[in-house]
Amino acid sequence: MKLFIVESPTKAKSISKYLGKDWIVKATLGHIKDLPERSLGVDPKTLEPKYVWLKGKKKLVENIKKIAKNAQKIYLGTDPDREGEAIAYFLKEELSRVNGRIYRAMFYEITKNSILKAVQTAKDIDLNLVHAQFARRVLDRLIGYKLSPLLWKELTTKGLSVGRVQSPALRLIVEREKQIQSFKKKKYYYIKVDFEKDGVSFSAVFQQRFEKPSNAEPYLKKLKDTMFVVNAVKKEKSISDPPKPFNTASLQSEGSKKLNLSVSEIQKIAQKLYEEGYITYPRTDSYRMNQEKAQEFIAFIEKNYGKEYVGKLRNFREGRLSQSAHECIRPTSLRKKPKEGIELKLYLLISSRTLASLSSPAIIEKTYVSLNPITDEALEFFAEGEDLLFDGWMKIYGKEWEGKKLPELTQGDILKPKRIYIEERETQPPPRYTEGSLVKTLERLGIGRPSTYATIVKTLKQRGYVAVEKGHLKPTEIAFKVVDYLMEKFPSLMDYSFTANMEDMLDEIEEGRKDWKLITKEIYRKVLHEYTQE
Incomplete structure (x- = not known):
């Protein structure tokens, strides 16, 4: 009999279909050990973490031990990342007391070939990955436990939290809201002409921008009852590349x-x-x-x-x-x-x-047309259109074409306007973040990692830092106070580049290039420097 251990029952059920009757597949239901809930759980001097059993997990692992004792081999098939490697590490630590034949099985999809290959190529635990998880967990605990009580005291509100990634993410949302609040809308005006040819409607715009409608009135009078001539038609083909696959x-x-x-x-x-x-x-x-x-x-x-x-x-x-x-x-x-x-x-x-x-690019033809009134060649109007010549990847991805096609126009064509008018436009403030656009910004800035994005957004909502309005993230009043306080007292923590640099350091631990305790101590001292100087 061989034993295969994963985190979730669903995963266990899927894998058991591929391994046959000589195998037993068990699930740990996630992590089995973590830092204690109600205490720091880290020695501030040595940075040695004190991991304890999560509720109900000691009994669960004891039951797995009974099976493991008689197993020919034990395979740890937890997720292929830092968290999964840490779970495998703690499992090995416990199971090796009854059976030393323990191997780490790595796979990135749950198919028969992938699982069988993972068994054939099983190896030992990657301690670099484990240490990277230790560093992340210890850092998050130290920062959270040291700084959160200061927030409670300063803002006289319990339940507030500070986070290595969470707090810079909140800063993004708050700073965007401040931009929106300070934004002053400004109106401006253009002269626009509507045409129709061969049943196709289109518009042309005089490129000069007017600060007041009255400034455009003299031009409008010149255009009364005039015909327009097509001055030039230019066509260009462009390529719309396929999107990247998902990460x-x-x-x-x-x-x-x-x-x-x-x-x-x-x-x-x-x-x-x-x-x-x-x-x-x-x-x-x-x-x-x-x-x-x-x-x-x-x-x-x-x-x-x-x-x-x-x-x-x-x-x-x-x-x-x-x-x-x-x-x-x-x-x-x-x-x-x-x-x-x-x-x-x-x-x-x-x-x-x-x-x-993996499909072909879409091909788009862009058309640029200049027109002028017959009565005044100096007044030049412009119209633009797009035609989809080949849909390529758009057909497969189900992307609807949104470009507006111009009618067939030739130099010298005479057109009668349907309407000539002044169009009012208004500058717009930057939009609030959606959950999706926040995650994309975090990725672009190098803040957080794939395993943390969803948790960050969820925590911000649970802590009452943001409310969701029409699909957008709006910071609450307490969010402004938290960000202002942290920016003043702990600027290193809130610095986007420093936060991204922290992620790079964790990556270096994962690669085996840096000692996890030295890196953790370095980051901890930098972030807490302002606090210790008080």
Whole structure:
């Protein structure tokens, strides 16, 4: 008998189908140990963490030990990231007391081939990954436990929290709101002419911008009862490249927008799809795709859409760690999919995005037309249009064409205006963040990692720092006070570049280039420097 251990019952059920009767598959139901809830759990001098059993997990692991004692081999198949490696580490620590034949099985999709290969290529625990998780957990605990009570005292409000990633994310939202509040709308005016030719309506605009409508009136009088002549027609072809396949940030952003769900809901559904064997691991910052799978998808495109829709597997510039075994988020197979509901909708979004990323570019023809009134050649008006010559990836991804096509126009054409008028326009403030756009900004700035995006947004809502209004994140009054206080007292913590640099340091621990305690101490001292100087 062989024993295979994973985190979730769903994952265990999916994997047991591939391993046969000589295997037992067990689930830990997530982490088995963590820092204590009601105390710091870290020695501030040595940074040695004190991990304790989570509720009910000691009994669960004792039951697994009884099975492990008689197992020929034990395989730890927890998630292929820092958190999963830490779970495997604690499992090995406990199970090795009864059986030393323990191996780490790594896989990024739950298919028969992937699971069997993971067993064949099983190795030892990656302590660099474990230490990176220790560093993250200890840092988050030290910062949270040291700074949060200061917030409670300063703002006389309990339940407030400070976080290594959470607080800079809140700063983004608050600073955007301050921009909106200080924004002063300004009106300006253009002269616009509406035309119609061959049943197609279009408009042309005089490029001069007027501060007041009265400034445009003299020009408007010149245009009364005049005809227009087409002065020049210029056409250009442009290429619209296919989108990249999904990584965590882009899936959360696009999924949230298209399915009208929170990013934490999107991540939860994606995790379930992974555990049921429908998609690859959903916490990744990579756009890389397995070449064999890419060729399989390309063959599907050719068969179902035609050779002209076939693109290629592209290489994208990625972060240092993205070149590892992690892939983009893609279907494990196009032959099986969820039966119905929101799982099916998210699966179809992922599969269509995957296929679109491997398909051909769309081809767009842009038309630029200049016109002038016959009565005054100096007044030049411009019209622009777009025509989709070939839909390419847009057909596969289900993207509707939004460009407006101009009628066929030729130099010298005489046109009679349908309407000549002054159009009022207004400058607009920057929009509030949505959950999806916040995640994209965090990724762009290097703040947080795929495993933390959904948690960050969820925490900001749970703490009462933001409210969701019409799909946008609006900071509450307490959020302004928290950000102002932290910016004054702990500028290092709130600095975007410093926060991104912290993530890079954790990555260096993961690569085995830096000692986790030295890095943790360095970051801790820097962040807490202002506090210790008080």
